[in-house]
Amino acid sequence: xxxxxxxxxxxxxxxxxxxxxxxxxxxxxxxxxxxxxxxxxxxxxxxxxxxxxxxxxxxxxxxxxxxxxxxxxxxxxxxxxxxxxxxxxxxxxxxxxxxxxxxxxxxxxxxxxxxxxxxxxxxxxxxxxxxxxxxxxxxxxxxxxx
Amino acid sequence: xxxxxxxxxxxxxxxxxxxxxxxxxxxxxxxxxxxxxxxxxxxxxxxxxxxxxxxxxxxxxxxxxxxxxxxxxxxxxxxxxxxxxxxxxxxxxxxxxxxxxxxxxxxxxxxxxxxxxxxxxxxxxxxxxxxxxxxxxxxxxxxxxx
Amino acid sequence: xxxxxxxxxxxxxxxxxxxxxxxxxxxxxxxxxxxxxxxxxxxxxxxxxxxxxxxxxxxxxxxxxxxxxxxxxxxxxxxxxxxxxxxxxxxxxxxxxxxxxxxxxxxxxxxxxxxxxxxxxxxxxxxxxxxxxxxxxxxxxxxxxx
Numbered sequence: 001x002x003x004x005x006x007x008x009x010x011x012x013x014x015x016x017x018x019x020x021x022x023x024x025x026x027x028x029x030x031x032x033x034x035x036x037x038x039x040x041x042x043x044x045x046x047x048x049x050x051x052x053x054x055x056x057x058x059x060x061x062x063x064x065x066x067x068x069x070x071x072x073x074x075x076x077x078x079x080x081x082x083x084x085x086x087x088x089x090x091x092x093x094x095x096x097x098x099x100x101x102x103x104x105x106x107x108x109x110x111x112x113x114x115x116x117x118x119x120x121x122x123x124x125x126x127x128x129x130x131x132x133x134x135x136x137x138x139x140x141x142x143x144x145x146x
Numbered sequence: 147x148x149x150x151x152x153x154x155x156x157x158x159x160x161x162x163x164x165x166x167x168x169x170x171x172x173x174x175x176x177x178x179x180x181x182x183x184x185x186x187x188x189x190x191x192x193x194x195x196x197x198x199x200x201x202x203x204x205x206x207x208x209x210x211x212x213x214x215x216x217x218x219x220x221x222x223x224x225x226x227x228x229x230x231x232x233x234x235x236x237x238x239x240x241x242x243x244x245x246x247x248x249x250x251x252x253x254x255x256x257x258x259x260x261x262x263x264x265x266x267x268x269x270x271x272x273x274x275x276x277x278x279x280x281x282x283x284x285x286x287x288x289x290x291x292x
Numbered sequence: 293x294x295x296x297x298x299x300x301x302x303x304x305x306x307x308x309x310x311x312x313x314x315x316x317x318x319x320x321x322x323x324x325x326x327x328x329x330x331x332x333x334x335x336x337x338x339x340x341x342x343x344x345x346x347x348x349x350x351x352x353x354x355x356x357x358x359x360x361x362x363x364x365x366x367x368x369x370x371x372x373x374x375x376x377x378x379x380x381x382x383x384x385x386x387x388x389x390x391x392x393x394x395x396x397x398x399x400x401x402x403x404x405x406x407x408x409x410x411x412x413x414x415x416x417x418x419x420x421x422x423x424x425x426x427x428x429x430x431x432x433x434x435x436x437x438x
Binding site: 007008050078084086098099140 | 300334335350360395405410412413415437438
Binding site: 153154188189190203204205206209211212214215216218219222249250251254255256257258259264265266267268269290291292 | 299300301302304336338340341342343344345370376377378379381387390391394395397398399400401430432434436
């Protein structure tokens with residue numbers, strides 16, 4: 001179940017996601033294409049989004065109701081316009097977007113095996129936009145492996 | 147306090163955890179054994195669980211009451227059977243398991259130093275099963291270093 | 293937008309943060325200095341804090357009110373002295389510190405590009421102390437790249 005490899009290489013790439021406002025964009029397919037282009041067989045893919053009001057996460061990919069439920073859960077956990085928040089220069093969704101981003105993360109390490117992103121059967125990689133308005137989000141991917 | 151290394155190698159491994167249902171399984175020992183087998187002296191261990199209803203986390207390892215408290219806290223934060231959730235095909239713990247997994251993560255990067263997993267004194271690595279029923283969980287470990 | 297590299301190197305470093313008690317310490321500058329010292333041009337920086345009652349996170353770095361709001365939000369989400377918690381040997385902030393650490397994480401992977409930490413314009417890396425009293429926190433940094 002294990003393989004020692006003589007040397008590792010680095011391969012860097014990235015892409016931009018145009019989000020339609022709050023909601024999920026599946027980026028699994030784009031990541032799989034980049035793995036194939038990298039030529040990496042065994043190693044690690046590190047995915048990173050360069051913003052503080054969206055996040056990258058792994059979520060169940062079969063039933064879209066899971067993402068609907070997630071959105072409803074987080075809308076209740078971190079309420080838009082909560083009077084607790086003083087940072088609201090960009091609107092009632094400004095500070096909640098930062099909190100959501102911190103609770104769900106901007107950086108993911110995913111194994112690469114047999115030249116493919118080794119996601120579980122029900123795992124998809126999503127960019128979660130937390131702002132109400134559409135945004136352009138920059139994603140970087142770093143592969144290290146043999 | 148720093149060392150430059152001429153080349154890096156990749157070493158991949160993994161194991162399966164049979165969980166007894168909701169609760170914590172300490173996987174620190176298994177990870178330490180894999181580090182020893184890898185021959186990696188300095189670098190990074192990336193641990194990943196291939197599922198969307200359990201998580202991998204670092205938790206205080208001395209007092210088991212910490213894990214009891216964590217479980218009670220999350221049971222209150224993400225209630226089983228919450229009427230907010232519509233995705234309940236597999237039962238009242240189905241959607242809460244996905245939310246808990248997203249809040250606590252499925253991917254961990256841990257430094258390797260002197261041929262050992264460089265955990266802090268009170269840090270243990272746990273697989274947290276969020277489903278009520280027992281499950282078989284697949285964990286992958288990727289080491290990169292010299 | 294992508295570069296294949298012939299070989300990867302490892303560079304390990306670290307530093308200590310003396311926290312003044314609960315609150316944020318910006319460690320971005322220290323990380324940037326270590327990247328420069330590493331000589332790594334393209335790859336990955338993995339940052340890790342060796343404790344279970346503080347965390348490492350990426351947060352908006354322009355308006356300090358964001359961190360004030362975060363602190364107020366988490367103080368309400370995970371209440372000090374909550375009677376739910378039984379692990380309170382070190383005080384009412386003991387167990388809440390563990391929960392906050394797990395919700396926000398102790399490990400971050402950040403891309404390195406052109407010899408620099410590739411943070412977004414508004415991203416800062418912070419160590420978040422969750423205990424009320426001052427603490428000494430050990431941070432490890434692992435660079436892998438060319």
